[in-house]
Amino acid sequence: xQSVAQPEDQVNVAEGNPLTVKCTYSVSGNPYLxxxxxxxxxxxxxxxxxxxxxxxxKGSYGFEAEFNKSQTSFHLKKPSALVSxxxxxxxxxxxxxxxxxxxxxxxxxxxxQVTL
Amino acid sequence: xxGVTQTPRYLIKTRGQQVTLSCSPISGHRSVSxxxxxxxxxxxxxxxxxxxxxxxxxxFPGRFSGRQFxxxxxxxxxxxxxxxxxxxxxxxxxxxxxxxxxxxYFGPGTRLTVT
Numbered sequence: 001x002q003s004v005a006q007p008e009d010q011v012n013v014a015e016g017n018p019l020t021v022k023c024t025y026s027v028s029g030n031p032y033l034x035x036x037x038x039x040x041x042x043x044x045x046x047x048x049x050x051x052x053x054x055x056x057x058k059g060s061y062g063f064e065a066e067f068n069k070s071q072t073s074f075h076l077k078k079p080s081a082l083v084s085x086x087x088x089x090x091x092x093x094x095x096x097x098x099x100x101x102x103x104x105x106x107x108x109x110x111x112x113q114v115t116l
Numbered sequence: 117x118x119g120v121t122q123t124p125r126y127l128i129k130t131r132g133q134q135v136t137l138s139c140s141p142i143s144g145h146r147s148v149s150x151x152x153x154x155x156x157x158x159x160x161x162x163x164x165x166x167x168x169x170x171x172x173x174x175x176f177p178g179r180f181s182g183r184q185f186x187x188x189x190x191x192x193x194x195x196x197x198x199x200x201x202x203x204x205x206x207x208x209x210x211x212x213x214x215x216x217x218x219x220x221y222f223g224p225g226t227r228l229t230v231t
Contacts, residue, residue: 103164
């Protein structure tokens with residue numbers, strides 16, 4: 001069975017400081033990893049994904065994520081946080097075996113609070 | 117390009133009734149997935165359709181069902197509603213489910229309240 005863990009319910013950071021939102025995963029096979037963001041009363045928005053290749057993935061709004069196979073992690077990062085980044089962030093994983101994809105499994109979400 | 121649309125946006129139903137939610141994917145997207153989001157359980161996968169066939173299914177009772185039409189539009193139905201079915205139901209579309217690397221694009225959701 002595949003699973004995703006987001007160990008922090010909430011991350012607090014001051015505007016202008018770097019931010020990290022943690023994600024670890026467990027799968028059988030090669031993972032496809034995704035980050036999504038959800039603003040209040042909205043659906044989820046895709047930020048970035050890792051499929052293969054370069055371990056550092058760049059996405060929307062200045063976000064990036066680093067894939068670490070040995071630590072089975074895919075942490076989301078941003079060099080300088082903005083108040084407007086405050087939202088709920090979800091990590092998700094999927095695997096593909098013989099061309100048939102498994103379901104997309106989400107973590108429990110991490111609330112990011114950026115303050116002035 | 118228009119995003120994923122879901123109708124209705126809000127719905128209030130009584131316990132025991134049934135409900136049908138609709139989802140129109142992004143043009144050209146052939147895969148549609150449904151999720152239930154609640155404060156207690158988070159995001160739970162319901163099912164995924166591709167080319168009118170259910171490809172993946174989550175761990176929900178048979179009261180939850182869905183279908184996909186030839187134009188890729190999808191509906192999900194919940195029969196015999198229970199109070200615990202109150203949730204935000206999210207639909208997401210992607211180009212395909214094969215391979216697994218396609219990102220999903222989410223609609224705004226349907227907020228279902230069961231009284």
